[in-house]
Amino acid sequence: MRILILCTGNSCRSQMAHGWLQSFDSKLEVYSAGTKASGKLNSKAVEVMLEARIDISHHTSDSIEKYLNDEWDYVITVCGGANESCPTFNGKVKHRLHIGFDDPSEAVGTPEFINSEFIRVRDEIKKAFYELYISKLKSDE
Structure with missing residues (x-):
């Protein structure tokens, strides 16, 4: 199953979601991208994920353009506040x-x-993405 997680900067929330989802099931193909990708990870996001034993330091901050021609089972946006416009894919x-x-x-x-x-x-991302994983993404074993 191929999953793309989108945000604006692809440096923090989408990276944490990417890390959590991949940790739940290594068979999932998880990627993350941003409409205005920062080109780097937020160091604090890397730090708090490492505290939870998830290493996202090897992730890259990619532009959505890199994935436009691919086919996806799920595209998930994670932007939140009213000041943000969620990317469209x-x-x-x-x-x-x-x-x-x-x-x-x-x-x-x-x-x-x-x-x-x-x-x-x-922790909110972990909870929400674990619920999504259990309800929709978990492969039948």
Whole structure:
């Protein structure tokens, strides 16, 4: 099963979702991309995922353009707030889903608060994507 996770910058939320989903089932082909890909991962996202024993440091921040000609079973957008416009994907897709999350990279405050926002969003992504995996993506064994 081929899954593409989309966000705007492809540096934080989509990368965490990519990492979680791949950790649930190594047989899934999971990719992530952004409409305005930053070209780098958010270091705090890498850090909090590593704390959860998921290493996303090898991921790349890719433009959606790289995947437009591919066929996908699922394309999932993860942008959240009203200030964001979720990317649209015009490629070949069987199922389109939106599961929105706050952007922890926009958190302001003390280092402790910012860290807690990254952890909160990381854990929300894990819960939502695990529920999706169990309900729709898990291959029959």
